Amino acid sequence: MSALPAISPVLCVVGARPNYMKMAPILRAFDEHVPAIPWVLVHTGQHYDHAMNERLFSGLRLPTPHHNLEVGSGTHAVQTAEIMKRFEPLVDAIRPSCVLVVGDVNSTLACALVAVKKHVAVVHVEAGLRSGDRLMPEEINRIVVDRISDRLYTTERSALENLVREGIEPGWVHFAGNVMIDSLLSSLPLAVPPAKTLADHGVDPLLIDDGRYGVVTLHRPSNVDEPEQLKRLAGMLASAADRLPLLFAIHPRTRGNLEKFGLGALLDNPRIALLPPLGYLEMLGLMSSATVMITDSGGLQEETTALAVPCLTLRENTERPITVEQGTNTVIGADAALFARSLDDVLGSGGKRGRVPEFWDGRAAQRIAADLHQWLPKRSA
Structure with a gap:
């Protein structure tokens, strides 16, 4: 990882299997960006099947995390609280330029809450998705994380309408595309x-x-x-x-x-x-x-x-x-x-075939890296 002058590492969080597919292309894009964007990867251990984790990390070419909080299972409250307790000392020690979270799992919410209370910028990848069903725990996570984030990357244009309706400034939002599809296209061969x-x-x-x-x-x-x-x-x-x-x-x-x-x-x-x-x-x-x-x-x-x-x-x-x-x-x-x-x-x-949506082209992570490289120094200043 090459150092980016005057900018601390981006603290990147994964916790559950869907996060891995989203984070892998982002880290590659950070490394490939000129200049490279420094990062530290943290696994909360929310999903803790070690054999499955190793297979998924290997298949996605996702680097071994620098830190594993080994939180394990529990109720939503217990799991979220335990992640927060174990994540806070890392934020204090690393002093990141921002905390980057993906998706909508408990790890996403817990680490975003720690960051915002420590006055560290929160970056949310896959922002603005809404089912309208508040009985889903993930829906609550999405709403809260988006509301406390400083930079929000969306996968589809309609997500901006959801965010603006909830009082989020359009200037905080950047349509980058779908990093899940980055992983899919690079892994298909x-x-x-x-x-x-x-x-x-x-x-x-x-x-x-x-x-x-x-x-x-x-x-x-x-x-x-x-x-x-x-x-x-x-x-x-x-x-x-x-x-x-x-x-x-x-x-x-x-x-x-x-x-x-x-x-x-x-x-x-x-x-x-x-x-x-x-x-x-x-x-x-x-x-x-x-x-x-x-x-x-x-x-x-x-x-x-x-x-x-x-x-x-x-x-x-x-x-x-x-x-x-x-x-x-x-x-x-x-x-x-x-x-x-x-x-x-x-x-x-043959059923529905549809078409591939805009910016689901395998380059979403590159767009995130380019935007973050521009945005981080401005926010630090």
């Missing part, structure tokens, strides 16, 4: 072939021999923590498997609740492959060749839009409306009839 991923996890690759299959992820508490909702969604997946094989990268929380609620038999189907959580390059390989994505993930809505893969979102809303308006996403909720009709469309005509 390295993606693991689907047949290899299945074989590596003990699944016969002949399951997808005709080239048509769906990829499934399901992890949101609103979907997997309530027995009736999980039963409804599992039944929808079982019905879908009669029409095409499903590769279900199953989250530990989801697997545990299927067992806890006695619903495992619903997915005991030779046309449903239950896979463990996958590395980034494995998931990218499955997704890029998929017939359809079935998910409740926000990031996968974006990635499937960039890949022109139809996406059926098992949620009542989305904070990424551009994936519906311009991309390949259809918001299904838990409506079995709508799900069946949408699957008909995918299997019949």
Whole structure:
């Protein structure tokens, strides 16, 4: 890391898996910028599966963090408070030019709160996204972090309208594009072939021999923590498997609740492959060749839009409306009839293909680096 005269390092925070995809291209852009922008990477340990972290960091070419706070799990309050307690001494020791946070997880909120109370500038990447659903913890995190940030980088133009409506000055906001797509485009040549991923996890690759299959992820508490909702969604997946094989990268929380609620038999189907959580390059390989994505993930809505893969979102809303308006996403909720009709469309005509939104071009991180290089000295002065 080259030193930038008169500017302290940017303290960059990751805490959960979606953060890694967003941070990796930013750090590369900081290093490649002329002059280079110094940075320090902190992992809060919010997601603490060490084996999975190592695979994801390696797949994304994300450097080993300089500091790991090793916070682990807990309620939202406990986790947020513990991150704040452990992050504050780092801010005091490093005296960064700013704290850069990405996304909407508890680590994003906790570290932003510490920074603003220490009078350190907060930079938020992926600002202005809104689902309108305040029952989602992530929505509260988004609103609070955006309100206390000094520089806000957006992924789509409509995000500015959300921010201005909440009283944020337009001059604080910079439309940079989507860094998740930076990671996707740079990693696509390295993606693991689907047949290899299945074989590596003990699944016969002949399951997808005709080239048509769906990829499934399901992890949101609103979907997997309530027995009736999980039963409804599992039944929808079982019905879908009669029409095409499903590769279900199953989250530990989801697997545990299927067992806890006695619903495992619903997915005991030779046309449903239950896979463990996958590395980034494995998931990218499955997704890029998929017939359809079935998910409740926000990031996968974006990635499937960039890949022109139809996406059926098992949620009542989305904070990424551009994936519906311009991309390949259809918001299904838990409506079995709508799900069946949408699957008909995918299997019949190929489903929504959409188009790639503006600035989802693999250069968002470079635009962030260029803007931050201009902005930091002005703020310091």
